[in-house]
Every structure is written in C-alpha cells, then in structure tokens.
Amino acid sequence: MSGQPTLAFDEFGRPFIIIKDQSTKKRLHGIQAHKSHILAGRTLANILRTSLGPKGMDKMLVGPDGDVTITNDGATILQQMDVEHQIAKLLVELSKSQDDEIGDGTTSVVVLAGALLEQAEQLLDRGIHPIRIADGYEMAAHIALKRLDEISDVFPAGQEDREPLIRTAMTTLGSKIINKCQRKMAEIAVEAVMSVADMERKDVDFELIKVTGKVGGKLEDTMLVKGVIVDKDMSHPQMPKSITDAKIAILTCPFEPPKPKTKYGLHVSSVEDYRKLREYEKEKFTEMIKQVKDAGANLAICQWGFDDEANHLLLSNNLPAVRWVGGPEIELIAIATGGRIVPRFSELSPEKLGTAGVVRELSFGTTKDHMLVIEECKNSRAVTIFIRGGNKMIIEEAKRSLHDALCVIRNLVRDSRIVYGGGAADIACSLAVAAEADKISTLEQYAMRAFADALESIPLALAENSGMNPIETVAKVKSEQARAENPRLGIDCMGKGTNDMREQNVIETLIGKKQQICLATQLVKMILKIDDIRSQGGDDMDY
Template identity: 70%
Template sequence: MAAFPGSIAFDEFGRPFIILRDQENQKRLTGIDALKSHILAAQQIASTIRTSLGPKGLDKMMVSPDGEVTVTNDGATILKMMEVDHEIGKLLVQLSQSQDDEIGDGTTGVVVLAGALLEQAGALLDRGIHPIRIADGFELACQTAVQHLEKIAELFPVSADNIEPLIKVAKTTLGSKIINKCHRQMAEIAVNAVLAVADLEQKDVNFELIKVEGKVGGRLEDTVLVKGVVIDKTMSHPQMPKELKDVKIAILTCPFEPPKPKTKHKLDVTNVEEFKELRQYEQEKFKEMVGLVKKAGATLAICQWGFDDEANHLLLQQLPAVRWVGGPEIELIAIATGGRIVPRFEELSVDKLGYAGLVRELSFGTTKDRMLVIEECSNSRAVTILVRGGNQMLVAEAKRSLHDALCVIRSLVQEPRVVYGGGAAEIACSLAVAAQADQLASLEQYAFRGFAEALESIPLALAENCGLSAIHALGEVKAKQALSGDSALGIDCMATGNMNMREQHVIESLKSKRQQLLLATQLVKMILKIDDVRSPNDSQGL
C-alpha cells in the first residue's frame, strides 16, 4: 500500500489535521510566468471575437444555461454572455463594456486591439525588456497615435437640413450587422431619431427620449419611426374606442381599487346585509375615483396598476383606460405628453394632465397582436423605433444594431469630427508611430514598434474576415498610404476595386476611434503591472 504523502498532527484541542509534504514548493505563478499566463488568456478571448470584426464578420450563437439562444456579432454582447473564468478575461469583458457604455460602437475592435498589444508585449518580454518599460512605451506610443488621429480627422457637417452625411456614417456602423439588407432604411431611422431629440446648439442628445420597442412578426422592412410613444398594451376593455383625438391624459400610479384594511386589522363579513354594504361601499369608491379623474378633465387614464372587472366596466361607460403600464414607460409618456405622474386621485388637477393629438391602437398579423401609439405629443421630441422581425432573435439583434447606430450619431453630434474606416485610420497611425520609433534612442523604441504592429491587427482581421489574402492586402494599402500620405486608403472589404474609403463613404467617429486606443492601452498597461494573482484571504500564495 502506498504511503500517504503527508503526516497527521493534533492541535491543542486534540483535533487531527494533515500536514502536506512539499507545501513550501507549491507556489502561484509570479513574475514573468504570471505575465505570460495573463497574455495567453487575453489572446484567447481576442482570437474568439476577432472573427466578428468588419462588414463580413461572422456571428456567434450564444446559448444561455436555460437554453435561450442569442445570435449576434456585437462584441460587448458576446463577451457579456461568455462564461469567462480567468481574471484577465474578465478584465477584457469589462473593457468591451466600457467602450459600449461610453461610445456604443467599436466594442469588438477595442478587444482585438488589446489582444494584439498584449501579443506584442509577450514578444518584447521574451527579448528581456522589463514590463514597466513596455507599459510606458505603449502609453507614449498611444499619445503619438492619438495626436496623429487628431491631425487626420476631418470636420463633419451635422445639420438637420442635410442628413445625408450622417446616414453614410450610420450605414458604416450597420454594415457589419445582420440587418444590412435594409441598410439605408435603418440608417435613416437612426439619424432621424437622434436629430428629433438632439439639441444641436448645445451639442447634446437626450437618449432618454428615444425608446426602441420590438414586436415579433412582419419583416425587418416594416420597422418604423414613430414621433411619439409606443407601448405594448391595449385599452383595458375590448369595447373601448380604438382611436382618440385631442387627448388629455391622466398618468396614475394609484390603483383603481377600494382602500384595504391595514395589515393589523381584518374585515369579517358574517351576513348578506354586511356583504351588500361592502359591495355598495366599493361601488361608491370606484365612482368617486372615476369622478375625480373625469372632474380633472381627463379623456384617457393610463394606470401603472391593474383594476378589477367591476372598475373596468365602470370605466367603459365613462372613460377609456390603459392598465399595467410599466414604470419606465410611464415616465416616457409623462415626458412626451408634458403630464405629471400622480400618486393619489385627490391630487389630480387640470395642470397635471398630459396632452396628445392622437392615441390609437395598432394591430398586427392574423393573431391581432395590438400595441398603443401615442402621437402628436405636446413635447414632440420623444420618439419610438418600432422594430419588426421574423423571430425574437432577429428583433433583439436589430435592436442592438440600431443602438450602435444611435450611439455613433450621438457621438458625432457631440464632437463632429470623423476618420475613415476599413482600417485606414489604424494604418495611418501605425505609420506615424513607426516613424516616431526611428526618432527614439531609448529602449521605448521597441515598444513603439510593437504598438505600430499591433495597430495593424485591425486591418489584418478585416482582410481575413473578407476572404482576402491578409498580408498582401495590408502590404498594398500600407505602401500606398506611405507613398501618397492619403489617410483615407483602407482595406477594400466589399471588393469594389476601390481602396479609397472617402469615396466608398466608410466613415467612423473620431471619438469612437480615440476611445478604442486609449481604453486598450490603459488596460494593457494595467495587465503588464500584474505579476501575481492572490485571493483576498490567501496569505501564503498557495
């Protein structure tokens, strides 16, 4: 029988515990070994998502533990739904989420760039360069790249009178999405939605006023922009009118039901007379509530809570109503109609009512699915995009794609400057950083060259995903950019025979591209300074 690899000892209370042999030799990875482990984990995440980059990028099918299927090529969504255990992998997920929260687009590119930078860092570590020198070199190279981006960026006309340039930018964003078969229509919807709620003088966009609602059924081409609010509800009674004009809306968060006894008390009904009295009391309360709403001058009641059949029948005779309208929808209706959310019937007054020119029910398909549309509101800036699609996955992906387009147009309103896509901006920055490296005498020149090479990973990935010979395509574009100095030359992903992204109208927001560079570099710098991973209660590093 083999000997047990340890010995048993007893504590002061006589309880046995095992002392394992060679415990002092069981160490965590530290130093360069830990850095190599981190770099390998990040590269695996980046290589997984790399194939989703660009107009010919592939989608990923994500299956949740309960069997729910999501099909998308949105980087932030893919990483969020991946079950990543490695700590550095989790940092990359957060990186993508930061890009999504701040800009809304470029979530795949930022992870691919971070992975490429870490790959270059691994090669520099093998050459014996200290990780701090690499991190500092990358930061300086990033500053050079951002400065060059500012130089090559062009001013962009943002005007409500001429929306064609904005549509071209939205088409670039939507080109890599599943909904690109109705490319132009979706781009126009996104641009019109943002301009409807934008303050161009203050360069501000209130995203709270844009709601994206999905309804399964119909085709993607049936997607519409509604100047108002669409809610997935119907009138509380099927015999209520389906269309109302010049509507004064009471927005209520109090239920149409009689007051209940407090929790410490109860009401015992012991005979028929008491039951009749209680029923009579309930009827009087219902009439009083409806009377208060009518007295304020409301012609439609929108209630956050439900009401029973008796109240509903009473409302049918006197006042159209909608029930079970959620909190965010109630707030949006209040903003759009200029009404106030009222928590008690007694507080309702004329000045707290919202106004809408038209409230109507939309019905879809043979099943007669219905939704309520509130249009011609007093605050007409609130808009809703109603997305249609053949199944839930398509509707959900269309909503994600439109969100990206909306965010890019918002970025252009806030900062109207653009660079050219198709990897053109990255190649231009790569050339600038490589040129700067030749001017340096210090050790950081190697980090500069590594950074320049990492920037080329974006056009390389674009070319690979489009089925081109990646190295040949990149070499050709790089040579032409170096000779002509034209920063609009990029990878011809759509095989049009034209490398000029200015002529192909492949345009990206400067704000998005700058944020990608800064976020990726900051994360890589942080990872290069981690040489050990310990849990909070781990004092021995075992």
C-alpha cells in the same frame, strides 16, 4: 503525507475528509505571470478577431437555459461568455467600457489590446523590462492620437444635411445581421437622435429614445414613432380604439376602495351586509371616475390593475383606460405628454393632465396582439423605435445594432470630426508611430515599433475575414498610403474596386477611434505592471 486526504471526526463522531492540496498549488510571478496574463488576453482576442468587419463571422451563444443568441457585437459576446481568468475578465470590462461610452468598436478594442499583448510578449522574451514597454506604448499612443487629429475630416452634424450622418450609421450597421435594411435602419437611427438632440449643448438624452420590438412581420416594417408605444391595450374590448385630442390622467393609485392602514378583518354575515359592501365599492369607484372626468381627462393610464366591476363602470362612464403600465413606461408617457404622475385621485387637476394628438391601438395581423401608440405629444422630443422581425433572436440583434448606430450618431453630435474606416486610420497611425520610433534613441523605440505593428492587427483581421491574403493586402495598402500620403486608403472588404474609404463612404467617429486606442493602451499598461497575483485570503492561487 502532503497531497493525501486525511480522515477526521466532528463532535458528533461523523467522519469527514480533509484534503491537503496546498503544497500542490503554486503562485506565478515575474515573467511567468506576465506570460499567463498575455496568453489569456490573446486567447480572448483571437475568439473575437473573426467577428471583425462587414464579412466577419457571427457567434452563436447558448445560455444555461438553452436560450440562443446569434451576434457579432463584441460586448454582447464577451458578456455572455463564461470567462474565469482574471485578466480575461479585464478585457470583458474593456469591451463594456467601449460599449457604454462610445457604443461601437467593441470588437476592435479587444483585438487591438490582444495584439498589443502579443507584441509585448516578444519584447519580454528579448529581455526588455515591462515598465519600459508600458512607457513606450504610452508614447506611441500619444503619437497615434495626434495623427488621428491631423487626418480627421469635419462635417457639420446639423438638422439640414443628414446624409453624412446616415452614411456613418450605415458603416456601423454594415457588419450586422440587419444589414439588408442598412439604409432604412440608419435613417431611423438618425431621425431618432436628431429628434431628441440638444444642438446648443451638443448632447443627446437617450432616456427620450425607447427601443421596443414585437415578433411578427419583417425587418422592413420597423418604424419610428414620434411618441410612445406601450405594450398594452384598452382595459375593455368595447372601449374606443382611437382617441383624438387626448387628455391623459397618469395615475399611480389603484382603482379600488381605500383600505385601513392597520390589520383588519371583515365579516360578511348576511346578504344585506354583502349588498352594503357592494354599494360602498360602487360608490367609491364612481367617485374616483368622477374625479378623473372632472379634471377634464378622456383617458386614464393606471400603473395598477382594477377588477371587472371597475372596468365596467369605466366603460359605462365613457372613460377609456389602460391598466398595468410599468413604472419606466409611465415616466416616459409623462415626459412625452407633459403630464404629471398623480399618486392620489384627490390631487388630480386639469394642469396635471398630459396631452396627445392621437392615442390609438395597433393590432397585428390575425393575432390578438395589441399595442398602444401615443402620438403628436406635447413634448415631441420623446420617440420610440418599433422593431418588427420574424423571431425574438432577430429583434434582439436589431436592438443591439441600433444601439450602436444611435451611439455613433450621438458622438457625431458631440464632436463632428470623422476618420475613415476599413483600417485606413489604423494604418495611418501605424506609419506615423513607426516614423517617430526611428527618431528616438532610448529603449522605448522597440515598444513603439511593436505598437505600430499591433495597430496593423485590425486591417489584417479585416482582410483575413474578407477572404484575402492578409499580409499581402495590408502590405500593398500600407505602401500606397506611404507613397501617396493618402490616409484614406484602407481594406476593400466589400470588393468595390477601390481602396479609398471616402469613395466607399466607410466612416468612423474620431472620438470612437481615439477611445479605442486610449482604452486598449491603458489596459495593456495595467496588465504589464501586474507581476504577481494572490487571492484575498493570502492563499496561493491555483494556475
């Protein structure tokens, strides 16, 4: 009987149970499949909706090992959630795409996509075909993007006046846990990006910005180092803690005697043999140290470790050294100091050495934690943001927040146009799309009006999360925008007494806002065009 287990036996006579449940599975297609997809998208968007804006709630995520993450960064929340529905996974990828390309707006893009899906469900119930809805959304998106170009302001993202950049970074950091140090963090982010920015090519190489952290101290102790910080210390406690005018040998070869390439065995049968072996090792170590010193180096940074005897010889020969420095850090040190990574001692030469004005050891309070700071480098464009915080959770959230701020400033270097936040740009686009929908006689006008309504989901969420009456607040701002033709009016989330986002210094990058609308529209179009899902093996999927 279908659905009942059957007993069978293998070739050894061992019983096993076959469960016939294929008939209990069903495949959704057509309107039912669309409803399933939309439900998954709306559910995920509703989870993130409460995290939007400066008054948005944080989410506590507990990992399988008990690790706790507290954040309101949309991309981080979605990546750490255990999402199973395939359409919900598409929304996770949507947020990741926004994070990778823009850095900010990862929550907004999912909220907008969820609102578009919710509006699409109402249109489907009215009998409008999904393709006509998708076409209407596409037309509305073009109108919204055109409106964003019209209402955008331009300010020069240059080295001289950095205040607009700082204000934009502060808008990004306003909704984060670290907003108590909002101004300082924004200044650090701007300084870091402008240190490595190529203004002629209008590009920023993030490889030159390293963000690291150390538990201890407070967020206000966070600093920007024009150089590299390595989480290591000198290999011997008696080595100097500070070296000026450093000539650095960057080595990926170990401080140890060379070994034969083939398998070998060594038998030490007498004291004399042991002494000879020890002398051989000492001779090789001394030769290696001489090669480093002959090249003119006064500091050796080695990717590998070395034993106590080599360490003692380095100290005896007045050659400070750092061991066990990881590959990425070695590369960053080479870029910053202008040195070459040397794989063999015999290849060392003066022109391959890196140079730095100061190499010093940082120590923290009464603890034994030490870090190495390499400053005043030959290539001063390599910088490190060094974050301090009371615990690991705060430091990790500060890293995520600074990543968003760095990305936003990079986008302003690429395209210096901005729009105003607080839902002002969304309401302006909503009004423009609704006005254009009245001019269209085809069925797509319903989808365009739905798109206009979906754009209001972001200011509605901002008002709701700020404790206001969302519908009343958005309706008031919308009417003021339409009457005064002022696209800068948004939601006064912070209660400053004005809805003009220019006065509140709430700024978003134009490129980021455009990307939000483009990505959300394209994903919803893709979902609307899926009316059937089958597993790769051809079996029906169990919904």
